[in-house]
Amino acid sequence: QVLLVESGGGLVQAGGSLRLSCAASRVIFTLNIMGWYRQAPGEQRELVAQVQRDGTTNYADSVKGRFTISRDNAKNTVYLQMNRLKPEDTAVYYCNAVYLGKTDWGQGTQVTVSS
Numbered sequence: 001q002v003l004l005v006e007s008g009g010g011l012v013q014a015g016g017s018l019r020l021s022c023a024a025s026r027v028i029f030t031l032n033i034m035g036w037y038r039q040a041p042g043e044q045r046e047l048v049a050q051v052q053r054d055g056t057t058n059y060a061d062s063v064k065g066r067f068t069i070s071r072d073n074a075k076n077t078v079y080l081q082m083n084r085l086k087p088e089d090t091a092v093y094y095c096n097a098v099y100l101g102k103t104d105w106g107q108g109t110q111v112t113v114s115s
Contacts, residue, residue, distance in 0.1 A: 002026055002104045004095045009109030012085055016113070020080040022095030022106060029053065029073045033098040036069060036080045038091035038111075045094065049080060063089075085113045 003025035012018055020036065028034060035050035049069035050058045057069055068081040078095060090113050095106040 001102075002031065002097045002099070004097060004104060004106035006093065006095050006106045006109040009093060009111045011112045011114065014085060014087055014113055014115050016085050017081070017083045018085065018111060020082065020093055020095075020109060020111075022078045022080075024076045024078070024097060026076065027073070028071060028076045028078065028097070031097045031099045034071060034078045035096050035098075036078075037094045037096060038089075039094070039108075040091040043091075048093070051078065082111070085111075087113045087115045089113050 005023045006020060008018060008020040033050050033052050036048040037045050038048050039045040048060055048063055049067055051069045051071050066084045071078045090111060092108040092110050094108045097104050
């Protein structure tokens with residue numbers, strides 16, 4: 001099992017920025033995919049961004065051009081830089097790791113964007 005701990009959430013005004021961090025309990029270069037998902041109240045969890053082991057990234061259309069996912073293998077940490085935040089970005093953000101057919105999740109961090 002990979003333990004994932006998210007941090008960096010909080011309250012920000014629309015147009016502002018936040019950087020989320022996801023610290024993993026094992027070397028992340030062995031993990032096939034690491035990603036960020038979010039879940040707003042009453043909504044299903046949705047993909048925000050993913051980064052594969054080879055560095056390939058994938059983004060939801062709603063965040064393209066505003067969010068950037070990156071991974072620091074030396075620190076076993078994945079980041080989500082969120083710029084030009086909108087009220088509709090308000091959600092609990094979860095980090096996940098996919099490897100060897102398994103998927104592990106962090107506990108989530110709340111992001112609230114006020115208008």
